[in-house]
Amino acid sequence: MERALTTMSHGEGSAAARWDRRYSAAAQPPFGEAPNDYLRRVCARPDFAAQTALSLADGDGRNGCWLAEQGLAVTAVDVSAVATERALALDSRRGVAVERVTADLADWTPQAGRAWDLVAIIYLQGTSVLRRRALEVAAAALAPGGWLVVEGFSKAQAMRPDMGPDDPDRLYDLDELRAAAKGLEVVEAWTGRLRLDEGTRHQGEAEVIRFAARRPL
Ligand SMILES: C[S@@+](CC[C@H](N)C(=O)[O-])C[C@H]1O[C@@H](n2cnc3c(N)ncnc32)[C@H](O)[C@@H]1O
Numbered sequence: 001m002e003r004a005l006t007t008m009s010h011g012e013g014s015a016a017a018r019w020d021r022r023y024s025a026a027a028q029p030p031f032g033e034a035p036n037d038y039l040r041r042v043c044a045r046p047d048f049a050a051q052t053a054l055s056l057a058d059g060d061g062r063n064g065c066w067l068a069e070q071g072l073a074v075t076a077v078d079v080s081a082v083a084t085e086r087a088l089a090l091d092s093r094r095g096v097a098v099e100r101v102t103a104d105l106a107d108w109t110p111q112a113g114r115a116w117d118l119v120a121i122i123y124l125q126g127t128s129v130l131r132r133r134a135l136e137v138a139a140a141a142l143a144p145g146g147w148l149v150v151e152g153f154s155k156a157q158a159m160r161p162d163m164g165p166d167d168p169d170r171l172y173d174l175d176e177l178r179a180a181a182k183g184l185e186v187v188e189a190w191t192g193r194l195r196l197d198e199g200t201r202h203q204g205e206a207e208v209i210r211f212a213a214r215r216p217l
Contacts, residue, residue, distance in 0.1 A: 019080035032199030035066035036122045038151045038210045050117030054141055056105060056134055057124035061087025068096035075099040077108055105134045115143040121150045125165050135180035142215040149212050150177060154191045156207035163206050177211045184213035
């Protein structure tokens with residue numbers, strides 16, 4: 001099912017307006033068209049057999065589109081209508097269908113009873129309040145055996161103003177992820193320095209967190 005639903009307000013100072021401006025100003029996909037490396041690695045694990053995925057803050061589509069190419073039925077949510085339109089164009093060029101929703105994770109909730117085998121949150125750079133809510137929604141949306149996969153800049157990245165947010169409140173730490181994953185089995189909780197190669201915006205060394213957890217069967 002290929003569609004973009006809009007369920008949000010669009011004030012000038014809103015996350016939607018800010019991200020719309022960023023995507024509109026970008027001549028190229030800012031984070032590239034290849035999937036995030038960590039997401040790809042988790043999906044390649046021998047114990048990974050997801051058939052459905054929810055990608056939160058999917059942006060202009062690289063991760064949701066790639067997951068659909070792997071055969072998963074994908075739902076993707078992002079606050080930016082500009083990014084969502086570009087994501088739909090990417091899906092169409094690559095010959096896949098993704099259910100795309102334009103919505104603010106501050107108040108978006110999946111339909112009651114819906115659950116996914118994988119929920120991915122890749123570089124959602126919101127405040128701690130937004131991250132907490134997104135993580136709550138993500139954990140609650142996992143089917144039995146489902147995977148939560150998160151990558152983002154860690155607090156240590158505040159010292160490196162070349163990439164990502166410099167406001168520490170918009171940066172991750174593992175404690176918040178472990179807290180959000182209460183009731184899940186933590187498979188990996190890693191933080192350290194990585195060389196990123198994702199489009200024009202994520203280039204070079206960065207301090208990141210990588211986190212994967214599963215809902216018990
Ligand atoms: C750094 S980009 C990463 C995009 C994508 N996950 C990727 O890795 O290519 C952050 C994304 O989060 C989205 N975002 C920021 N605040 C959001 C919110 N409150 N609700 C939904 N999406 C949001 C932005 O529109 C943007 O697409």
